[in-house]
Amino acid sequence: MKFDAQSAAEPDVKRRGRQRSAEAFSAILSATCQLLEKKCLRDVTAEAIAQRSGVSKATIYKWWPNKNFVALDAFLMRMTRDVPTPDTGSAQKDFTEQLKSLVHFYVSPAGKLYCQFIAECQSNPAFLGVFRERFLQSRRNDVRVMWQRGIARGEIRSDVDGEIVLDLIYGPIIFRLLAGHGVLSDQQAEAIVEAVFRGIKA
Amino acid sequence: MKFDAQSAAEPDVKRRGRQRSAEAFSAILSATCQLLEKKCLRDVTAEAIAQRSGVSKATIYKWWPNKNFVALDAFLMRMTRDVPTPDTGSAQKDFTEQLKSLVHFYVSPAGKLYCQFIAECQSNPAFLGVFRERFLQSRRNDVRVMWQRGIARGEIRSDVDGEIVLDLIYGPIIFRLLAGHGVLSDQQAEAIVEAVFRGIKA
Amino acid sequence: MKFDAQSAAEPDVKRRGRQRSAEAFSAILSATCQLLEKKCLRDVTAEAIAQRSGVSKATIYKWWPNKNFVALDAFLMRMTRDVPTPDTGSAQKDFTEQLKSLVHFYVSPAGKLYCQFIAECQSNPAFLGVFRERFLQSRRNDVRVMWQRGIARGEIRSDVDGEIVLDLIYGPIIFRLLAGHGVLSDQQAEAIVEAVFRGIKA
Amino acid sequence: MKFDAQSAAEPDVKRRGRQRSAEAFSAILSATCQLLEKKCLRDVTAEAIAQRSGVSKATIYKWWPNKNFVALDAFLMRMTRDVPTPDTGSAQKDFTEQLKSLVHFYVSPAGKLYCQFIAECQSNPAFLGVFRERFLQSRRNDVRVMWQRGIARGEIRSDVDGEIVLDLIYGPIIFRLLAGHGVLSDQQAEAIVEAVFRGIKA
DNA sequence: CAATAATCGAGACGGTACGTCTTGTCTTGGC
DNA sequence: GCCAAGACAAGACGTACCGTCTCGATTATTG
Numbered sequence: 001m002k003f004d005a006q007s008a009a010e011p012d013v014k015r016r017g018r019q020r021s022a023e024a025f026s027a028i029l030s031a032t033c034q035l036l037e038k039k040c041l042r043d044v045t046a047e048a049i050a051q052r053s054g055v056s057k058a059t060i061y062k063w064w065p066n067k068n069f070v071a072l073d074a075f076l077m078r079m080t081r082d083v084p085t086p087d088t089g090s091a092q093k094d095f096t097e098q099l100k101s102l103v104h105f106y107v108s109p110a111g112k113l114y115c116q117f118i119a120e121c122q123s124n125p126a127f128l129g130v131f132r133e134r135f136l137q138s139r140r141n142d143v144r145v146m147w148q149r150g151i152a153r154g155e156i157r158s159d160v161d162g163e164i165v166l167d168l169i170y171g172p173i174i175f176r177l178l179a180g181h182g183v184l185s186d187q188q189a190e191a192i193v194e195a196v197f198r199g200i201k202a
Numbered sequence: 203m204k205f206d207a208q209s210a211a212e213p214d215v216k217r218r219g220r221q222r223s224a225e226a227f228s229a230i231l232s233a234t235c236q237l238l239e240k241k242c243l244r245d246v247t248a249e250a251i252a253q254r255s256g257v258s259k260a261t262i263y264k265w266w267p268n269k270n271f272v273a274l275d276a277f278l279m280r281m282t283r284d285v286p287t288p289d290t291g292s293a294q295k296d297f298t299e300q301l302k303s304l305v306h307f308y309v310s311p312a313g314k315l316y317c318q319f320i321a322e323c324q325s326n327p328a329f330l331g332v333f334r335e336r337f338l339q340s341r342r343n344d345v346r347v348m349w350q351r352g353i354a355r356g357e358i359r360s361d362v363d364g365e366i367v368l369d370l371i372y373g374p375i376i377f378r379l380l381a382g383h384g385v386l387s388d389q390q391a392e393a394i395v396e397a398v399f400r401g402i403k404a
Numbered sequence: 405m406k407f408d409a410q411s412a413a414e415p416d417v418k419r420r421g422r423q424r425s426a427e428a429f430s431a432i433l434s435a436t437c438q439l440l441e442k443k444c445l446r447d448v449t450a451e452a453i454a455q456r457s458g459v460s461k462a463t464i465y466k467w468w469p470n471k472n473f474v475a476l477d478a479f480l481m482r483m484t485r486d487v488p489t490p491d492t493g494s495a496q497k498d499f500t501e502q503l504k505s506l507v508h509f510y511v512s513p514a515g516k517l518y519c520q521f522i523a524e525c526q527s528n529p530a531f532l533g534v535f536r537e538r539f540l541q542s543r544r545n546d547v548r549v550m551w552q553r554g555i556a557r558g559e560i561r562s563d564v565d566g567e568i569v570l571d572l573i574y575g576p577i578i579f580r581l582l583a584g585h586g587v588l589s590d591q592q593a594e595a596i597v598e599a600v601f602r603g604i605k606a
Numbered sequence: 607m608k609f610d611a612q613s614a615a616e617p618d619v620k621r622r623g624r625q626r627s628a629e630a631f632s633a634i635l636s637a638t639c640q641l642l643e644k645k646c647l648r649d650v651t652a653e654a655i656a657q658r659s660g661v662s663k664a665t666i667y668k669w670w671p672n673k674n675f676v677a678l679d680a681f682l683m684r685m686t687r688d689v690p691t692p693d694t695g696s697a698q699k700d701f702t703e704q705l706k707s708l709v710h711f712y713v714s715p716a717g718k719l720y721c722q723f724i725a726e727c728q729s730n731p732a733f734l735g736v737f738r739e740r741f742l743q744s745r746r747n748d749v750r751v752m753w754q755r756g757i758a759r760g761e762i763r764s765d766v767d768g769e770i771v772l773d774l775i776y777g778p779i780i781f782r783l784l785a786g787h788g789v790l791s792d793q794q795a796e797a798i799v800e801a802v803f804r805g806i807k808a
Numbered sequence: 809c810a811a812t813a814a815t816c817g818a819g820a821c822g823g824t825a826c827g828t829c830t831t832g833t834c835t836t837g838g839c
Numbered sequence: 840g841c842c843a844a845g846a847c848a849a850g851a852c853g854t855a856c857c858g859t860c861t862c863g864a865t866t867a868t869t870g
């Protein structure tokens with residue numbers, strides 16, 4: 001599946017016929033971004049995207065199955081590397097730094113959008129599949145590197161399942177973000193990483 | 203706010219006119235349950251609930267703000283205490299047991315529904331408020347007891363923020379449940395609790 | 405089949421529930437009439453009718469299969485007896501009078517609409533059925549009376565198929581109306597009836 | 607106006623550049639014919655014609671204003687002279703013969719198409735113009751000859767407007783065809799001509 | 809033989825109407 | 840006074856077709 005930037009960026013295979021309009025493509029995405037800043041995903045309509053971008057609805061539906069996937073692409077496009085993968089020489093520090101910037105990201109409007117994608121996934125298996133593939137996995141790959149470095153340097157026990165650790169670190173943040181109980185701040189980020197690293201046993 | 207069992211159970215204050223029909227009330231909830239077994243929350247319509255329960259839509263809207271709250275009540279009604287709060291004498295064991303039964307719950311259809319409530323919360327602040335109050339908090343209170351016992355018995359470091367530990371334990375499960383990456387099993391539950399207790403530091 | 409005035413006027417069988425809104429009903433029809441005065445049937449959209457009448461599209465589609473049937477009802481409603489069935493004592497005079505008033509009707513905007521109904525019939529069997537039943541037949545019944553009177557008075561040969569005579573008289577008018585060749589005037593009407601009565605044989 | 611066979615047959619004025627493709631031309635017309643055998647004019651789309659003929663939509667729109675005119679040309683191409691202009695020595699016989707063969711034509715699929723052209727005319731003045739010029743008039747000219755012969759031979763009263771007689775004979779048939787009330791058969795054709803010639807007066 | 813033109817295929821595009829759907833409100837008559 | 844039945848306004852949905860357009864490829868005529 002691929003309804004997106006890639007297929008537009010699909011390179012030099014010049015097909016016959018009129019070429020896909022890059023203007024339309026980016027107009028759609030940027031209109032979507034603008035709208036998502038004001039309303040939540042569910043309240044942004046395909047019609048509004050079409051109108052604001054000066055594009056016809058048919059063009060949208062030609063390239064994306066529906067507005068959710070448009071929003072996903074818009075999100076990916078805008079997600080300029082706000083959340084870098086640091087390399088400080090210490091795994092705990094790396095994770096702390098990364099989690100801090102992640103918290104900043106999540107607290108931003110983009111973070112709200114992220115939540116709404118997860119919400120959409122709950123009643124939309126197709127979207128879930130794409131979201132997982134295009135989003136979670138790529139991000140997870142980045143983080144896995146930090147993890148491996150920590151093991152290589154002997155900072156992290158090697159008998160712990162890496163996947164679990166990743167969820168251990170990111171799960172709490174996302175949970176708080178979604179359920180809205182509990183604060184999200186640098187301090188929390190530090191406390192989480194520290195707890196995970198040291199353990200809570202007396 | 204109160205759209206629910208309570209207001210039905212509201213006692214003997216005999217109002218003038220025809221009394222509220224207990225049949226209608228429970229018919230609505232049980233119809234909702236049946237429908238939710240087949241379709242996801244978003245796809246269950248208020249109309250379908252009305253039709254299946256032999257109740258008019260007006261009656262539904264009279265007692266609940268909308269179908270989501272109906273579903274919430276239906277969920278509460280059905281939610282037999284699948285997730286007990288164990289007391290084995292060891293905090294780690296308590297948490298492990300509890301997390302295991304929680305995993306079973308989440309994996310069940312009811313768990314899926316739980317996810318959909320969280321999804322609904324993302325674009326519905328009113329629902330978020332009620333959900334948090336009626337759900338998360340009551341459950342959290344239960345667990346906090348286990349936590350306190352652990353501290354009292356000296357099994358858990360007292361310098362860790364309790365709220366964070368709770369999210370540390372439940373967050374990963376919920377994250378996996380929502381995003382669908384990674385498995386959910388007894389084994390995972392054990393691994394999570396063990397990692398949290400021992401820490402991951404070498 | 406019956407999507408129309410009748411079913412609204414359907415009398416005293418007071419059904420439970422909210423009654424059909426007479427305002428909505430007549431607002432739809434009158435809005436349709438107004439629109440049809442400006443645009444041709446094909447260019448009048450269901451959306452425009454809804455907007456102009458202050459009624460929702462759903463209400464329109466609830467009572468009529470589509471805008472064509474709305475227009476048909478609107479047409480019937482407005483078709484105040486512009487074309488009376490005269491009784492002068494002479495069949496030829498009766499037909500001449502009737503054909504004259506028919507020509508006036510056809511030349512009016514309503515006549516144009518009539519053509520568009522016939523046009524619609526050519527690619528819409530369902531509409532054809534209703535149009536024939538609700539329109540042609542009722543009108544034909546009126547005219548048949550004049551015909552019978554003529555026979556009874558001995559003015560008309562009784563060995564001619566009555567149905568053919570009716571078509572002989574109205575067919576030419578309608579043909580001219582549809583194809584737009586040839587004029588439509590009182591004079592033509594007289595000439596037609598005279599030719600039909602006298603025959604063209606030398 | 608000229609969107610058609612003629613302009614293709616347009617002779618030797620060799621223009622610069624690539625010549626118009628005769629294959630494309632006839633492929634379009636024959637694809638149109640095939641489609642019109644299955645669906646009615648309104649339901650045959652320009653896209654379908656393009657696809658079936660292996661021609662691009664642009665090519666169609668280059669040579670015809672729209673699909674209706676394509677169909678018109680397709681119709682003309684196929685319209686083998688099914689309706690000859692007989693010359694039996696008697697005007698009434700001539701008309702009877704001619705009307706019989708006309709009835710056969712109208713009842714055929716081609717006749718149905720003819721109706722749909724008339725339908726299209728009702729909301730398309732441009733098409734009406736072309737249709738009248740290319741169709742009605744040429745046919746009418748043929749018939750006028752029969753009429754003149756009848757007058758010359760003294761079989762027909764000369765004080766009757768010829769145009770009216772033509773409509774008197776063809777109008778009823780077309781009316782029945784369009785409105786679908788009443789049968790169309792040889793018998794009817796005979797009865798019509800007879801009635802027109804003898805008159806209906808007792 | 810190149811330059812110049814016109815045509816063709818493929819197919820993207822803006823526009824616009826369609827008919828369906830769901831929501832939450834309102835109205836009526838029956839119990 | 841509560842209920843069922845159900846009509847209603849609002850408005851998004853995704854689909855379909857229209858006629859226009861932009862490409863690159865293909866022919867021919869002309870210089």
